[in-house]
Amino acid sequence: MTITLNLKPQRNALLRGFDNEFHGLLEVKHTQQGQQNSPRKSLNLSIVLDRSGSMAGQPLFEAKQAAIMMVNKMRPSDQISVVAYDDTANLIVPSTPCSNKQDIITAIQNIHEGNLTNLHGGWIMGAEQVATKKNVKSINRVLLLSDGNANVGLTDVSELKNQCSRLAETNITTSTYGLGHSFNEELMVNIAGAGLGHSYYGQTSDDLMDPFNEEFETLLNTVATDLQVISESSNNVDLELMNNYNVVENNPNQLRFKMPDLAENGEAWALFKIKINLEHVRNQRLEVLRCNVSFRNNDGELINKGPAKIILDAVNQNAFSQISEDEKVRLRITEINVARFQDRAREAARVGDWALTEFFIREARREAKGNEWLNSVIDRLEVYAKDRQRENFSKEALYSSDKMNKRLVSDDELNMNYSIDLESSKNAYLRRKVERGKRFS
Amino acid sequence: MKLLNENKKIEVNIKEFIVLCEEWLNTFLIGKKGFIPNERLIRGYVSEGILPKPERKGKESFYGYKHLIYFLVCRDLFSESWPLAKINEYFKNAIFEELELNFLNKYNQQALNDSLEVIGELKKSSQNKIQKQKNKETNNNFTKSLMLRSYQNSQQSIKEFGSDLNNVFKDEFTTFTLASWLSVAIKTKKLSEIDADLAYRISNAIKSALLDTNLDENTLMYKEVKQTSDLDLKNQQLERENFTLRKDKSLLENKIKYNEHETHLKDLEIQRMENLIKAKEENLMAQLDERTALYEKQIQTLEIRNQEERKIIETDMNKKMEEINLNYQMEMQDQKSIIKQYEIKLLELEKELKTKK
Numbered sequence: 186m187t188i189t190l191n192l193k194p195q196r197n198a199l200l201r202g203f204d205n206e207f208h209g210l211l212e213v214k215h216t217q218q219g220q221q222n223s224p225r226k227s228l229n230l231s232i233v234l235d236r237s238g239s240m241a242g243q244p245l246f247e248a249k250q251a252a253i254m255m256v257n258k259m260r261p262s263d264q265i266s267v268v269a270y271d272d273t274a275n276l277i278v279p280s281t282p283c284s285n286k287q288d289i290i291t292a293i294q295n296i297h298e299g300n301l302t303n304l305h306g307g308w309i310m311g312a313e314q315v316a317t318k319k320n321v322k323s324i325n326r327v328l329l330l331s332d333g334n335a336n337v338g339l340t341d342v343s344e345l346k347n348q349c350s351r352l353a354e355t356n357i358t359t360s361t362y363g364l365g366h367s368f369n370e371e372l373m374v375n376i377a378g379a380g381l382g383h384s385y386y387g388q389t390s391d392d393l394m395d396p397f398n399e400e401f402e403t404l405l406n407t408v409a410t411d412l413q414v415i416s417e418s419s420n421n422v423d424l425e426l427m428n429n430y431n432v433v434e435n436n437p438n439q440l441r442f443k444m445p446d447l448a449e450n451g452e453a454w455a456l457f458k459i460k461i462n463l464e465h466v467r468n469q470r471l472e473v474l475r476c477n478v479s480f481r482n483n484d485g486e487l488i489n490k491g492p493a494k495i496i497l498d499a500v501n502q503n504a505f506s507q508i509s510e511d512e513k514v515r516l517r518i519t520e521i522n523v524a525r526f527q528d529r530a531r532e533a534a535r536v537g538d539w540a541l542t543e544f545f546i547r548e549a550r551r552e553a554k555g556n557e558w559l560n561s562v563i564d565r566l567e568v569y570a571k572d573r574q575r576e577n578f579s580k581e582a583l584y585s586s587d588k589m590n591k592r593l594v595s596d597d598e599l600n601m602n603y604s605i606d607l608e609s610s611k612n613a614y615l616r617r618k619v620e621r622g623k624r625f626s
Numbered sequence: 627m628k629l630l631n632e633n634k635k636i637e638v639n640i641k642e643f644i645v646l647c648e649e650w651l652n653t654f655l656i657g658k659k660g661f662i663p664n665e666r667l668i669r670g671y672v673s674e675g676i677l678p679k680p681e682r683k684g685k686e687s688f689y690g691y692k693h694l695i696y697f698l699v700c701r702d703l704f705s706e707s708w709p710l711a712k713i714n715e716y717f718k719n720a721i722f723e724e725l726e727l728n729f730l731n732k733y734n735q736q737a738l739n740d741s742l743e744v745i746g747e748l749k750k751s752s753q754n755k756i757q758k759q760k761n762k763e764t765n766n767n768f769t770k771s772l773m774l775r776s777y778q779n780s781q782q783s784i785k786e787f788g789s790d791l792n793n794v795f796k797d798e799f800t801t802f803t804l805a806s807w808l809s810v811a812i813k814t815k816k817l818s819e820i821d822a823d824l825a826y827r828i829s830n831a832i833k834s835a836l837l838d839t840n841l842d843e844n845t846l847m848y849k850e851v852k853q854t855s856d857l858d859l860k861n862q863q864l865e866r867e868n869f870t871l872r873k874d875k876s877l878l879e880n881k882i883k884y885n886e887h888e889t890h891l892k893d894l895e896i897q898r899m900e901n902l903i904k905a906k907e908e909n910l911m912a913q914l915d916e917r918t919a920l921y922e923k924q925i926q927t928l929e930i931r932n933q934e935e936r937k938i939i940e941t942d943m944n945k946k947m948e949e950i951n952l953n954y955q956m957e958m959q960d961q962k963s964i965i966k967q968y969e970i971k972l973l974e975l976e977k978e979l980k981t982k983k
Contacts, residue, residue: 203890206887305752309745309748309749309752312741312745313742313745315741316739316741316742316745317739317742319739319741320723321721321723322721325741338752338756339752339755339756339759340759341755341759344752344755348748348752351744351748352741352744352745352748354744355740355741355744356741357741485721485723502894502897503894503897503898503901505894506891506894506895506897506898507898529873529877532873533870533873536866536869538866538870541870541873541874545877548877
């Protein structure tokens with residue numbers, strides 16, 4: 186197993202006599218060498234289920250089925266705990282090795298609906314269970330499911346986000362699952378982002394199993410956790426991170442941020458916007474950017490990789506125009522731009538300005554050009570916009586944009602065609618879905 | 627009891643490290659009494675790989691919590707007669723966190739779990755935040771001040787400020803807060819009498835009261851309220867338009883920037899294509915000239931060759947024609963002589979025939 190670092194510019198030169206603004210792409214890639222699989226990280230999970238009144242019936246049944254599926258897939262040495270919350274949080278299964286699966290499943294099946302939604306109470310109880318069995322060699326994660334707004338206990342979004350972030354610093358991460366049309370998507374996406382986990386949602390309870398599967402495959406195939414990037418630029422270079430990763434430190438010449446966990450055969454990436462004024466583009470070669478990456482491998486060891494550098498020569502216009510644009514960098518720029526247009530369209534839809542929403546959708550489509558997958562994503566959003574389905578539009582746009590910012594990519598995406606069959610053959614966490622809230626089909 | 631893991635953030639030089647080691651060896655009663663570690667021993671452990679290398683900062687080396695744990699575990703095992711080579715091998719295969727946990731458990735030192743610590747802090751801060759949230763809600767809810775308002779002034783005192791009532795009444799009200807700006811207060815006692823029909827009639831009365839412009843005392847106030855609310859609405863609308871315009875502006879600015887960049891790149895591309903076309907044209911013209919000259923030369927040589935060949939062919943033909951003519955004439959002469967012979971023979975034969983007859 187090898188993890189490689191690659192940093193490349195949009196064009197392999199600087200344009201002399203002009204202000205230069207271009208992008209750089211950092212790729213952290215895992216490649217499997219040979220047949221031998223690296224040892225898997227053990228899991229230390231807490232499944233936190235919403236059992237408020239609105240979950241009664243099919244939603245609670247499907248949520249329990251998803252939890253049972255997770256339990257069935259876990260190894261006997263993995264740790265599991267289950268919490269259910271309504272007004273208060275109840276510990277259904279205290280943290281225990283997943284050896285006696287039947288007892289755990291029976292306990293999950295006995296969860297019944299209650300009243301309100303004390304999301305914070307449930308989350309913190311789950312986190313406490315994970316903390317008691319925390320280990321550097323395991324993936325320590327809270328899986329939080331909700332179908333509504335937090336309305337009991339701590340409900341302030343920014344405070345919940347801060348708390349998830351603080352816990353993530355101690356190596357306990359949080360993934361969230363939103364269900365239906367009434368949950369607060371900003372809360373769920375933000376706490377998963379701050380908690381260094383993943384955010385998923387399902388429009389119906391039928392769509393819920395897919396995200397749990399995706400999470401489980403990610404957990405099973407994780408090869409590096411706690412990825413942290415330190416990017417440094419010289420005084421004359423303005424640097425901006427385009428992805429919405431958690432920035433730990435943002436000094437004028439140093440940017441430190443966290444990336445999502447890396448899973449087998451996946452590639453984590455970060456896109457930078459780089460600006461250099463014309464007076465600094467001289468004849469000598471210029472080191473524009475350097476990146477170092479640290480992560481924990483499956484043995485819990487801290488590994489450092491790098492530095493990867495972008496060093497460019499300044500050339501005249503004629504020479505510059507003959508240097509072609511890197512295809513992969515262009516693809517990522519397109520994706521980030523489409524994600525940003527989705528965010529703007531969502532903001533406009535939230536205030537009911539559908540004309541502006543449609544304008545941003547058109548802009549996103551123009552940006553997507555011949556990319557079949559991005560166009561299919563925009564098609565679905567367009568349907569919600571035309572039908573004026575504000576909640577659906579808002580959720581789909583937010584989750585889709587967040588995923589585009591943070592997703593792991595596979596190495597066959599340079600082809601602009603999109604094939605369901607090809608995507609199905611990939612690991613669930615590498616699949617490009619057309620609609621985040623629906624099952625992959 | 628002193629806790630070993632309170633030293634988690636230490637960063638000390640070798641002399642301070644030795645003091646620390648000695649202190650903890652004595653605390654846990656590890657090894658022989660009176661044993662004092664020295665610099666040579668510590669450096670020896672580092673060179674053998676039992677202790678990790680200290681962190682160098684300038685000229686000095688610094689030791690931390692990890693070094694302390696490894697040293698204490700090593701001395702503990704050594705006191706149990708483990709040879710150093712075995713200890714070294716054991717350390718190489720063990721995870722530090724496990725070593726630390728086992729050691730702390732052995733000496734009844736509770737391992738600090740940073741996550742549990744953080745969760746404890748989060749719980750505390752959450753409780754404070756929830757309390758503050760509740761207090762804020764209470765302060766904001768002005769209907770609370772209406773609720774349970776009681777009039778306990780004496781009959782006299784209310785007359786002094788010109789009250790239109792003869793007595794003081796004490797009532798309890800229940801408020802229904804429908805929005806942060808809308809509350810309805812109803813006598814608590816009356817509440818049990820309200821059925822669906824009465825509720826409907828009350829809602830109609832409230833609607834009429836709100837919309838009635840002829841209310842004497844409140845007309846002005848209503849107008850003002852309406853004006854304020856209209857202004858609020860307009861303000862909101864303007865804010866929204868402002869927001870949209872700002873978004874549009876920033877979008878257009880981005881688009882302009884992007885277009886400028888695109889135009890610049892396209893200009894470059896056009897210039898490059900023009901140069902390429904020009905260069906190609908020139909190249910083609912030069913090639914054409916060259917080829918034309920070459921063809922002309924070739925045509926000339928071909929023509930010369932043609933003329934020469936034609937001449938040769940003509941002379942050959944003439945020669946051949948002459949030869950053929952000669953041959954023909956000779957053959958003709960031969961034939962003629964043969965014919966003559968035949969004629970002679972024929973005459974002879976005719977003569978013979980005549981004689982025979």
